[in-house]
Amino acid sequence: MGGAWRQHVSDYDQKSAMLFLAPMLAVLSVVAVFPVVYSFWISLFDLRLTRPRSVPFVWFDNYAHVFADPLFWTSVARTATFTVMAVSAIMVIATLMALLLNEEFRGRRILSAVLLVPWAIPYVADGLMWKWIYDSGYGALNGLLYQLDFIDKYMVWLGDTRKTLPLIANAFVWKEVPLATILLLVTMKSIPADLYGAAKVDGANVWQRFLHVTLPALRPGFMLVMIYETMMAIRHFDLFFILTEGGPANASHVLAWDVYVETFRKLSFGTGAALAYLIALITFLLAFSIIRTMGKKL
Amino acid sequence: MARIRFEGVGKRYPNGFVALEGLDLDIRDREFLVLLGPSGCGKSTTLNMIAGLEEVSEGSLFFDDALMNPVPPHRRDVAMVFQSYALYPHKSVYENIAFGLRMRNHPASEIDRRVRDAARKLEIEPLLERRPNQLSGGQRQRVALGRAMVRQPAVFLMDEPLSNLDAALRISMRAEIKQLHHTMATTFVYVTHDQAEALTLADRIVVMKDGVVQQTGTPDEIYEQPRNTFVASFLGNPPINYLDGTLEVEGREVSFRRGGLRLALPPHVAQRVASQSGRAVTLGLRAEDVDEHGTPRVDETVHGRVTSVLPVGSDQFLGVEVEGRPQFFRVGKEMRHREGDNVALVVNVNRLHLFDRESGRSLVW
C-alpha cells in the first residue's frame, strides 16, 4: 500500500494535543535544553566574576583543571561514602517501616500521618534541628548519652572529622525515609492477596511468606527507590551548608559543596560549570537505566 | 435521519497493523444494522469511525452525502452506548443523562422534560438522584441507554452493550432494544460477537473477519445462504458441521462422497457444479437439518457412531462420528441413545451447503 494512507490520528486531536503540550514543552526546554547546553558552553571558558571583562576561551582546560585537582577526587570519594551510608540506611529503615505499616492494626493511621513530618519540613529546619542535637556544648545527643552514663563528659560530634559524614548522613536519612517508606508501601500493597493465600495453603509460615512472596514482588519498587535515593544523595547540598559548610577540614566537602565553593566563593564560573556538568552527567548516566524501565511501563 | 456510507474505508496503525480494509457499506436510514464477528475483526473500529473516535486512514465516510472524515466526535450527531457503560462516576444519574444535552446548550426546561421522559420509559425514575456506583449492572445499562436516547440523535451506536449482563437479563434487554429502535425510528448500528443476538435484532447483518467484510445481508440470507465457511460456521448454535469430500458426477446426478458416505445433491446445487467431478469440496450440514424419522433413502442418510449424548431441555445434542469426523446434531427427545450406538440420520438434502475445499467459498450462493 502506498502513500494513500493518512496518519492514524485526526487533525483535530493532533492540534489539540500540541496545544495542550505547548506550555510544558516550553518549560522543559528551559529546564533541560537550556542549562545543559548553556552550562556546557560556559564550561569552555575561563569565566571569573572577579575579572568579568576577561573571558578567554580555554577549550577543555576547566575540565582538566578539575580532574587534576586532588580535592575533586577526595570530594568524589566523600560523596560516594556519604551516598553508600545514606542509601543503605534508608533502604533498611524504610523496608522495616513499610512492613510495619503494611499490617492492619489500630492506630496505623496515626503512624502514617506522623510519618510525613520529616518529609514535609525543609532541609534547613532539618539541619538546624540536628545541629542543635549534635551541639558539643549543650546538645541533646551529648545530654542523652551523659544521662544514660554512656559517656562521662560532653563530646565533640560534628567537629570530629571521623564522625562528620555519618552524622550528616543521619540527618539526611531521617528526612528521606518517609518518602522511601511510602513508595515501598505502595509496592507492597499492590501484591495480590491471593499470592499470600496460596503460600499459606502451601504451608509457608510468616518468615517464608516474606522471603518468597513479599521480597521478590518488592524488587522493582526496591530498585526504583534505591536509584532515586542514590540520585538524591549524590546531589545533596542543603545539609552540607547548614551543618558544616564543607568542614571541618574538608571532612564533608562533597561534590555539591565543591560546585558551590567554586562558583560562589571563588567566583570561578568556568570551572564551576564544568564541575556541575560532570555531576549532571554522572547522575544522568546513572538514571538512564530507570528511564528505560519506566518508559516501557508507560 | 441518517444514511451512512463507507467508501473504500480502511484503518491502519503506524506499526503496520491493518484493522480494516476496503470497507464498502451503505447503511440505510432507520435500519438496524449489526456488525458481527470475533474479537479483532474490525467491528468496533468501524463503529468508532462512525462516532469519530477513530480516524479514517483511507477512503471516505459520509452521513447523508456530507463528508465526515475531518469532523471530530463532538460535532457529529451521534450517540453511543459503551460495553462498560462509561457512566460519569462523579455525576448523579440525572446529570449523566442530561450531560449530552447540556453540552449542546439545550434550555434547562427542555433538558428536564427529556430526561424525565427517558427515565420513565426506562423505568429508572426512582434512581435519578443516585450515583453510578450505587446501581446494579442492569440499572447502569439503562442509564447508559437513557443518556443516548435523550439526545435523539441521527445515529444510535451500541458497542456490545449486553455482554456484561447475565443471561436472563440479556434476553429481555434484547427485546427492549428492539422496541427502542421502533419508537426512536432512527439508524441503529450495533456491534456484537454473539450470533444469536445478531439474528434476533438485526435488519441486516455485516459479518466481519480480520478487518474484511465477509458477507452483508438479512439474518435470513446470512443464515440460509452463507457465502463462505467462516460465515456459515459463525452463525448457528451448535456450529455447522463440516465434512471434507469430493464431488461425483454421474450423468445429471451429482453427489458428495466421503468414504462410505454418499449424498445426492439437489438440482439447484447440481446444476452449478455439473462438470466438476472429482473436485475437492467441503460439505456443510447444520445440526438441526437431520431427522430420525422419515423414509431413509440410501443417498440421503448419514450413518455414524454416537460419541456423546447431551440433553438440552427440549431436544438432545448427539455427538456422532461420521466417516471419521466428529459431528453434532440436534434431534428430538423421543429416541434414547447411548454412547457407542450406531445411528442413521436422514439428511434434508435441500438444506445442504457446499464449499470449495481450499478457499472456503460457497459453491452455491
Add this chain to the structure above:
Amino acid sequence: MTPRGARIGRSLLLLAASLLFLGYVLAPVAWLVSSSFQSESEITSKPPHWIPHQPTLKNFEAIFGAGERDVTYETRRKADPSSGGFIPSTAKNLLPSMWNSFIVAISVVVLNLLVSVPAAYAMAKIRFIGRQTSIYAMLVTRVIPDIALVVPFFLFIRKLGLLDHVGSLIVTYLAITVPFSVFILVSYFESLPDELDKAARVDGCSRLQALLRVFLPLALPSLVAMILFAFLTSWNEFLLALMFTQTPASQTMPIVVASFTSDFTISFSFINAAGVLAVVPPVILAIVFERYIVSGLTAGAVKG
C-alpha cells in the same frame, strides 16, 4: 503457642515496633519544639531539660516583635536577660521571608496546574504523533539535578537584571517542579477508563471540555498530591534560593533561617523558635492532606 498467645505476641510486637517508629520520627522534632519554649538559661543546662521547667514565649515574641525594635549591638546585649539578649539583627526578616516563600509557592502551584494538567491529559488520553517522545522527554528532565541549573540560570538571570526578584525563583521552581507534576498526573490519568473520555466526546465535549468537566473532578487525589509536592518543593528549596536572592526583598524562609544558623553568637532558643515556625506550615499541610498523597501517587481504579 496457642492462637490467643500468638495474637497477644503479635500485638506486643506491633506495639513495640510502633513505639520505635514514633520515637524515631517524632523525637527530634519534639526536642526542637521543646527547646523553642525554653529560655536561654534553661536551654544551656547540662543535662538538658527534656520538658521545659519554665516554659516561655519570649523566643516567639522576639520573632514577631523583631520588626519594631531597633536592633543595635548595645540593645542586643541589654534587651532581654532571659533570652541572653542574642537576637540577630536579621530577625525581623523572618516573617517577611515567610511571606515571600508563600507568594513563590502559591505562584508555582498555580502555574504548575496550568502547565501540567493539559499536558498530562494529552499524553495520557490522546494518541498523538510524538507521544512516546514527549513521555521520554518528560522522564529525562526529571533527572537533571538542581546543581546543573545553578550556573546557567544565575548568569542568565543576572543578565536580565532579575537577580533579587521573587519572579526569578518562581520561574526556576516551575522548571524543576513541572516534570514531576506531569509524571504524577499522567500516571493517574492513564488509570482512568478510556471509555469515559470517549463518552464525553460523543456527548459533545471538545477535548478541553472533556478534560475540565470529566477528568479533573475524577483526578482530584492526584491533583492534591501534585499541589502538595509543588508547594512543598517551593517552600523548602534552598540551593537555588541561595543563589538568586541577595536581600530580604526576595529572600525566602530557608535563606533567612540558614542565616541564623551560621551566626555563632545567636541564642539557641531563638534559633529553635525560628525552626519551629519554619516547620509548622509544611507539616500542617502534609498531615491534612496525607490521605491524598498515597492515593494520588498510586493509580486508583475508578469504576464508571
